[in-house]
Amino acid sequence: MKIFSGWRRFVFCLPLVFLLTHLLSVTELHKNPEMEETHKQLNKKFDHLVFGPAAGQGLSNRLQCEGTKALNRTHSSNSRSGVDGSITFVTVFTIYNSSLNNVDDKSSNTIVGNASYNKVGRSMAVLNVFINFIQVAMPQSKVIILTDPISDLSVHRNGVSVYPIQGEYSRDKLMLQRIRSYITFLETRLQMLSQKPRIITHYIFTDSDMAVVDDLGKIFHEQPDFHLALTFRNNKAQPLNSGFIAVRGTPDAILRAKLFLQEVLKIYTSKYMSASRMLGDQLALAWVVKSKPNFDTSRFAKALAFSEDIGGTSVLFLPCALYNWTPPEGAGQFHGMPLDVKVVHFKGSRKRLMLEAWNFYSSSPDIEDMLCLILGSGRTKYDF
Structure with missing residues (x-):
């Protein structure tokens, strides 16, 4: 005891x-x-890029860099090869009133390089860098920003226009509204084509935290039969990412893409409203695609493009590894970067890396390839 x-x-x-x-x-x-x-x-968190050894050295299927020079890319990311003016990029972007109220709040400022950003400034900086990358890789293309009519958004850039669409742009419903805005936009394009047929314009709907680093017009030239293109990855629960959707500019393709997105919206609102803030759209996309009888989901495990008819819409599936690649959060990018990445998606806190990479790329004549700059980033954790 x-x-x-x-x-x-x-x-x-x-x-x-x-x-x-x-x-x-x-x-x-x-x-x-x-x-x-x-x-x-x-x-103290870093406020500048920290460089480390680039992962993937010696692997034949990974990008090889010597400093910031790519050794085995078929196309350099600064080649300015985009001379096709038939591509228009479309993104949804809004500024929240709560952010405007805190515009003078210095406590929430973030330093990136030599610049200090408040919440609104950070969002606008990312939007402008998104446009910068497009205008470098595809200088003849245009950008349309779909936004809330009450949002005080003014972007004075050549080739860029703002298109207000009524809707519910709250943070909790923004992903839902994005699909609705895409559908409304496609309806307006159909009306324009029915009233006055014009030169075909293809549309690429993307998130605004993406960097286009190669000419995407080849998608439409090399794959002439699809109506709508989606990007996929080897993820059982969420194999499709909604941050990149390409639509061919013919009346039939626009109609089929609109009907496809309407079906996604229907599934979203009936099955996944509990995930309306995030992921609901991707879950709905996967449901619509997998609902096709005998659809072979094992094809998502290989980074190879393939086509499938989904409810009358010819869908081209493009690998995220090339068209929607996201740097893992941390240094080295694990096993390196896939060859010939065309679109880099700076999700979440990686937006800081997006701004830093553009600042380095645009200000230094010694940086030959943007992807080598991103691959060599040694930041252990982003803080944007």
Whole structure:
């Protein structure tokens, strides 16, 4: 009995011992300014790119870089090969009133290189860099920004226009609204073509945190039969990413794409409203595609393009590894970067890397390939 009694007293005193040790450590830290400064520096987040060895060296199916020069790409990301003016990029973007109210709040500012951004400034900087990349890779293409009519959005750029569409643009419903905006936009294109046939314009719907680094017009030239293109990855629950959707500009293709997205919207609102803030659209996309009888989902495991008829719509499936590649969050990008990436998707906090990469790329004549710059990023964690 005495042994158990002593053990209980020991366990009871443990929290007190840890508390006293912590208090002594904090007291010592405040007594020593140099130690406190060192502690702050260790916890300070980087505000600039940190370069490390590029992953994938020696692997034949991965990008090989010598500094910022690509050794085995078939097309350089700064080749400015895009001379086809038949491509229009479409993105949904809005500014929230709550962000405007905090426009002078310095406490939420983020430093990227030599620039300091508040919440609105960060969003606008990402949008402008999105446009910059398109205008470098495909200088003849245009950009249309679908937005909330009450959003005070003004973008004065050549080849860029703002198209207001009524809807619900709250954060919780933005992914849902994005599909609705795409459908409305396609309906307007159909009306225009019915009233006055014109030169065919193909549309690529993308998130605004993407960097186009190669000419995407080849999709429509080399794959002449599809109506709509989606990007896929080897992910059982979410094999399709909605950040990139290409639509051929013929009346039939626009109609089929609109009907396909209407079916996605129907499934979204009936099955996945609990995921309306995020992922609901991707889950709905996967449901519509997988609902086709005998659809072979094993093809998502290989990064090879393929086509399939889904409810009367000819869908081209493009691998995310090339058309929607996301740098893993951290240095080295694991096993490297796939060859000939055409679109880089800077999801979430990676938007900082998007801004930093553009700043380096546009200001230094020594950087020959944007992808080598991104591949060599040694940032261990983004903080945007």
